[in-house]
Amino acid sequence: MGIHLLPFLGVAAVVIVAPGPDTAVVTKNGLLHGRRLGLATAFGVNCGLLVWTVATASGLAALVRASEVAFTVLKFVGAAYLIWLGIQALRARRTATAAPGGAGGGATRPISAGRGFRQGLASNLSNPKIALMFTSLLPQFVSPGTPVLRPFLVLGGVFVAMTLLWLCGYAVVAARAARLLQRPRVARAIDGVTGVVLIGFGLRLATERR
Numbered sequence: 001m002g003i004h005l006l007p008f009l010g011v012a013a014v015v016i017v018a019p020g021p022d023t024a025v026v027t028k029n030g031l032l033h034g035r036r037l038g039l040a041t042a043f044g045v046n047c048g049l050l051v052w053t054v055a056t057a058s059g060l061a062a063l064v065r066a067s068e069v070a071f072t073v074l075k076f077v078g079a080a081y082l083i084w085l086g087i088q089a090l091r092a093r094r095t096a097t098a099a100p101g102g103a104g105g106g107a108t109r110p111i112s113a114g115r116g117f118r119q120g121l122a123s124n125l126s127n128p129k130i131a132l133m134f135t136s137l138l139p140q141f142v143s144p145g146t147p148v149l150r151p152f153l154v155l156g157g158v159f160v161a162m163t164l165l166w167l168c169g170y171a172v173v174a175a176r177a178a179r180l181l182q183r184p185r186v187a188r189a190i191d192g193v194t195g196v197v198l199i200g201f202g203l204r205l206a207t208e209r210r
Contacts, residue, residue, distance in 0.1 A: 002146030003154060011137065012159050016166050021082055021201040025123045026167050028089065028194040029116050030174030038171025040113040044120025046164045052130045053156025056138060057149050061131040071128045075205060078126030082202030085119065089195030127205065 022045045030038025055061040063070065124130060134156065142151040 002143035003151045004141040004143070005155075005158070008141040008155055008158070009162075011141075012162055015133065015137070016159070016163050021078075021127060021198070021205065022120065022123050023167065023170060024194070024197050024201055025082075025085065025119055026171050027174050028085070028198065029111075029119065030171040031178045031194065032089075033111060033116065034178060035172055035175035036113055037111060037116040038175050039168055040116035041120035042164065042167035042171050044117035044122075045124045045167055046120075046160050047117075048121050048124025049130070049156070049160045049163055051125060052134055053153060053160060055131070056134040056156060057152035061135050071131075074126060074128040074131075075208070078123070078128065079202040079206035081122055081126050082205065083199050085123075086195040086198030086200075086202060089198065090192060129205070129208070 026038055026041045026045065029041045052061060138152050138155050139148070141155060142148055
């Protein structure tokens, strides 16, 4: 099939473990809402990666890379979404602080697994840097002259599987840590930190160039 799989596995592992917006969203939901929400968010992220895989294999992702307008629009949509999630976390912290006795019974209101899934999906699909990464990364591991459809789908599928394992592990660890951090003051601190981190990722995405 003309795929250089072993080198790809090494590079993909480095890319996947590097902290980014998707990891921040999964961590936030795992810490604040538990394992079920963290895992749902991780599955949403990976569904987004599946979409990017198919888009890359079919050539659609290359259009995002080539079009300055498409890239810029998607970039600002993604940045705005991350900033909105960060503001929501900061608002939850303020609400918990203003509650009687300074405790809100957990600092944040529970959300559904479907909402967590949609947050992960939106975070991934609204990040044009994924299109840049896939269109730059995948061709390096396919032999010249080889039709790219099947190799791109295989490499993208491997990347998705690796990411799923990593983010699910992240979600489980975050959920276990959350059990140790149930005190209202600590929960409010988590809200504040995750809110600032998400806003920071959003601002960075908005100001990044291709």
